[in-house]
Amino acid sequence: MRIPIIAGNWKMNKTPNEASEFASALLRELSNEEGVEIALCPAYPALLAVNSVIAGSRIKLGAQDVHWEHSGAYTGEVSVSMLKDSGCSYVIIGHSERRQYFGETNESVNKKLKAALKGGLFPIMCVGETPAQRKDNKTFDVVKDHIDAGLAGIREQDMEKIVIAYEPVWAIGTGVNATPDEAQEVHRYIRELLTKSYGDKIAQSIRIQYGGSVKPDNVKGLMSQPDIDGALVGGASLDVKSFAEIVRGAKK
Ligand code: PGA
Numbered sequence: 001m002r003i004p005i006i007a008g009n010w011k012m013n014k015t016p017n018e019a020s021e022f023a024s025a026l027l028r029e030l031s032n033e034e035g036v037e038i039a040l041c042p043a044y045p046a047l048l049a050v051n052s053v054i055a056g057s058r059i060k061l062g063a064q065d066v067h068w069e070h071s072g073a074y075t076g077e078v079s080v081s082m083l084k085d086s087g088c089s090y091v092i093i094g095h096s097e098r099r100q101y102f103g104e105t106n107e108s109v110n111k112k113l114k115a116a117l118k119g120g121l122f123p124i125m126c127v128g129e130t131p132a133q134r135k136d137n138k139t140f141d142v143v144k145d146h147i148d149a150g151l152a153g154i155r156e157q158d159m160e161k162i163v164i165a166y167e168p169v170w171a172i173g174t175g176v177n178a179t180p181d182e183a184q185e186v187h188r189y190i191r192e193l194l195t196k197s198y199g200d201k202i203a204q205s206i207r208i209q210y211g212g213s214v215k216p217d218n219v220k221g222l223m224s225q226p227d228i229d230g231a232l233v234g235g236a237s238l239d240v241k242s243f244a245e246i247v248r249g250a251k252k
């Protein structure tokens with residue numbers, strides 16, 4: 001059985017102080033929640049502050065990006081070992097904002113994924129089509145391209161460590177979420193692709209999150225779909241009450 005995973009992608013929000021206050025409040029709010037895995041993904045400067053609050057609790061820490069090299073002259077970049085040493089278990093890779101604004105490609109996603117797996121971080125790999133691609137009926141082609149190229153050369157035994165996040169770009173930060181049926185259609189397709197490449201057992205074990213305007217009032221409908229195993233939450237993860245409600249709503 002796949003345990004649902006709710007991850008909060010804070011993007012470029014919350015200072016270290018704000019982040020640690022949030023983490024303390026969330027811990028109080030969610031101390032008794034079982035059956036859902038929870039991760040917080042603050043900006044780099046807030047990782048240590050959040051880690052010192054949640055270390056040893058059931059809330060995991062994640063980063064929003066990583067570089068594939070171990071160390072060296074890469075000004076502005078952060079390595080897998082730095083994230084591990086800061087307490088991270090997860091790392092988001094290939095978010096559409098990285099693809100759109102910072103030149104992320106399938107090739108860099110693939111390199112980052114391999115580096116994360118080698119260094120013991122669990123990757124959350126984001127895939128999804130833009131509004132123009134959806135309008136042109138290219139959703140499945142784009143998702144296939146992101147999945148095939150992103151996962152190229154990943155060994156079977158590593159696949160269970162990967163979480164995939166389907167995030168239609170037209171739904172991110174817009175308040176227009178994909179309907180449960182629209183999301184399920186693509187999630188099912190992603191699981192079919194995984195089945196073809198890795199077989200049924202592995203494909204059935206991989207968690208596929210939905211992301212894009214997930215809110216307390218739509219999470220239950222999304223989670224009722226058979227191939228939706230959690231959510232990557234942006235805006236609604238910035239408020240303790242709404243994030244906690246989403247976590248509670250994600251229980252299958
Ligand atoms: P949103 O962002 O929940 O604000 O739409 C989701 C994401 O970008 O991961």
